[in-house]
Every structure is written in C-alpha cells, then in structure tokens.
Amino acid sequence: MSRIGNNPVAIPEGVTVEVKDNVITVKGKLGELTQEFDGVSVKVEEGNVMISRPSDAKDHRAKHGLYRSLIDNMINGVSTGWTKELELVGVGYRASNQGQKLDLAVGFSHNIVLDIAPEVKVETFSEKGKNPRVKLTSHDKQLVGQVAAKIRAFRKPEPYKGKGIKFVGEQIRRKAGKSA
Numbered sequence: 001m002s003r004i005g006n007n008p009v010a011i012p013e014g015v016t017v018e019v020k021d022n023v024i025t026v027k028g029k030l031g032e033l034t035q036e037f038d039g040v041s042v043k044v045e046e047g048n049v050m051i052s053r054p055s056d057a058k059d060h061r062a063k064h065g066l067y068r069s070l071i072d073n074m075i076n077g078v079s080t081g082w083t084k085e086l087e088l089v090g091v092g093y094r095a096s097n098q099g100q101k102l103d104l105a106v107g108f109s110h111n112i113v114l115d116i117a118p119e120v121k122v123e124t125f126s127e128k129g130k131n132p133r134v135k136l137t138s139h140d141k142q143l144v145g146q147v148a149a150k151i152r153a154f155r156k157p158e159p160y161k162g163k164g165i166k167f168v169g170e171q172i173r174r175k176a177g178k179s180a
Helices: 058-079 141-153
Strands: 016-020 023-028 031-036 041-045 048-052 082-089 094-098 101-105 112-115 121-125 133-138 164-167
Touching: 016 041, 023 058, 031 058, 048 058, 058 082, 058 141, 082 141, 094 121, 094 133, 133 141, 141 164
Parallel strands: none
Antiparallel strands: 016 023, 023 031, 041 048, 082 133, 082 164, 094 101, 101 112, 121 133
16 A cells, blocks of 8 residues: 655755645746645655645545645755656648747648647757657646646657657557568
C-alpha cells in the first residue's frame, strides 16, 4: 500500500507556502499557484509541508496522496518549472511560432493555428534531417500537460507508419502492414 501522503514536501529556498481557509498558495521565482483542498489538513513547519488525514476512510486516504502530489508539483513548478516536448513525425510536417501563436502543418488542407495560454512558453525547433519539435515550458504542470495533449490530439501517431504528433521519448506500438 502506498504511503506517499505521509512523506513531507521540502520547501526549497526562494519559495513561500501559505495555507489559509482550505486554499494553499505557493509563490516562487517562476510564478504563483493556488490549490483548494478538502478532506485533509495541511501544515507548514520547519521548511516542510505536512499533510495529514482525519481518518482512514477511503475518501480521506485517496485525497491524502493526491494533495501531497499536487503540492509537490506546485513547489517544483514555481522553483524549477515543467517542460514537455512534442515531435512531428511525417513528410511535410512543420511547426512554427510567432509569440504565443503556434502554427502546425500536419497534413490537412489548411494549417492549424493555436493560441497558447500566456502562462506557457512555446518554442519550435526545425533542423535539417530531423523531425520538427515543439517545446512547452511553464510553472503549472497541469496546464503544460493539457496544452501538450491538445496539440497531440490534432494528429495522434498512427500504428502503421508512426506518423503524427508524439511526445519525445514516447514508444509507438507498431502493427504489421498487409502481408503480400
């Protein structure tokens, strides 16, 4: 059985954590994040955040580990940040950006132009002989994952040739084609 919720979350230098009325606020050099919580109690003591549950009810046990992980992700986000990289695999697939507008050419009749949230920094890389890449960076892990999933959903990798938008390092389950 997992005991993730019992582990204290260390607060690095330059990060402040405040708990008030079932809302935790984490501030750091990269930004500020807030999270509501219920079913657990959160205390800040001696450079650590401690999460405890009132009982061993199933709901309390589930929220104990959940909020510990969310708080840990918030603290890591405002101190170091989160990054997701996507790779466009396919002939003629291109990616470019002007500020917060991402322009994708992924085999449709028109390019896809996506407005990225201002909290997420977007970069595109195109090197000759390599697949184009899109790099997303932010202090909010949930937002980075959501934006990356939205971009990937435009053209998911297909199992026969592996063409599509995939995460860097993702293994595509390949199928055999027609047997002649």
